[in-house]
Amino acid sequence: MNRIEALYSFISENDKVVDVGCDQAKLSIMLAKRGQSSIASDISENVIKKAKETINNELIDLRVSNGLSNIKEGEADTLVLAGMGTHTILDILNNTKLRFNKIITISNNDHDLLRTKMNDLNYMIDSELIIKENDKYYNLIVFMPGNKKYSEYEISFGLNHKDKELYEEYLDYLKNKYLSIQKESNNSNKKINYLLSLLNENWFFYWNIV
Numbered sequence: 232m233n234r235i236e237a238l239y240s241f242i243s244e245n246d247k248v249v250d251v252g253c254d255q256a257k258l259s260i261m262l263a264k265r266g267q268s269s270i271a272s273d274i275s276e277n278v279i280k281k282a283k284e285t286i287n288n289e290l291i292d293l294r295v296s297n298g299l300s301n302i303k304e305g306e307a308d309t310l311v312l313a314g315m316g317t318h319t320i321l322d323i324l325n326n327t328k329l330r331f332n333k334i335i336t337i338s339n340n341d342h343d344l345l346r347t348k349m350n351d352l353n354y355m356i357d358s359e360l361i362i363k364e365n366d367k368y369y370n371l372i373v374f375m376p377g378n379k380k381y382s383e384y385e386i387s388f389g390l391n392h393k394d395k396e397l398y399e400e401y402l403d404y405l406k407n408k409y410l411s412i413q414k415e416s417n418n419s420n421k422k423i424n425y426l427l428s429l430l431n432e433n434w435f436f437y438w439n440i441v
C-alpha cells in the first residue's frame with residue numbers, strides 16, 4: 232500500500248474530505264473514482280492551475296488556499312494533511328477555528344511534537360499506520376476529537392498501529408539508526424540516548440511477557 236492508498240483506506244464514503252496541500256490531487260482522484268466528492272486545496276496557485284489543466288471532474292473542487300483560510304464552516308468534516316512537516320501542520324491548525332471529526336496526517340518529521348501538540352488542540356490519536364514506500368518509512372496518524380494521557384513511549388513511537396509487522400520492522404530500523412548516531416556522537420546525543428532507553432525498556436517488557 233502506498234501513501235495515497237493508505238490515506239484512502241482511512242476515509243469512509245460519507246466523509247466530507249478536504250485535502251490541504253493536495254499537489255496533484257491524487258487522493259481526490261481516487262475518491263472521485265468511487266463517486267465521492269472532495270475539496271483538494273493547495274497554497275500554490277501554480278499547483279492548482281496545473282491540476283485544473285489535467286483534472287476535469289465535477290467531484291473534485293480544486294482551490295487555492297493557504298491552510299484552511301479558503302475553506303468554509305460545514306464544507307468538510309475530514310481533514311487530510313499529508314507530505315508536510317509537523318510545524319506546517321500545526322500552523323495550519325493553529326490558524327483556524329474549524330473543527331474536524333477526523334484528521335489524517337502524514338508528517339515528515341517531529342512525530343513526538345505532533346502527538347503532543349495535537350493533544351493540546353484537543354485531538355487524540357485514534358490509530359496509526361507505518362507505510363513503506365520506495366524503501367522509506369512514513370507515519371500516518373489518524374486523530375479524532377478528544378484528549379488522552381500518553382506514556383512517554385507512546386509520544387515518541389505512537390500507539391494502536393494497524394500493521395504490527397511493519398511497525399516492528401520500523402522500530403528495528405529506528406533502533407539501528409539511533410545506535411549508529413549514538414556511536415558517532417560518542418554517547419553525547421541526549422535525545423538519542425533517551426529514545427534508545429525507551430526502545431530498550433519496551434523490548435525488555437515485550438520479551439518478558441511473550
Ligand SMILES: C[S@@+](CC[C@H](N)C(=O)[O-])C[C@H]1O[C@@H](n2cnc3c(N)ncnc32)[C@H](O)[C@@H]1O
Pocket residue numbers: 234251252253254255272273274275278296297298299312313314315319323337
Ligand atoms: C510534498 S507535497 C504533498 C502532496 C500530497 N499531499 C502528498 O502527500 O503526496 C506538499 C504540498 O503542500 C503544499 N503546501 C505547503 N504549505 C501549505 C499550506 N500552508 N497550505 C496549503 N498547502 C501547502 C505545497 O504547495 C505542496 O504542494
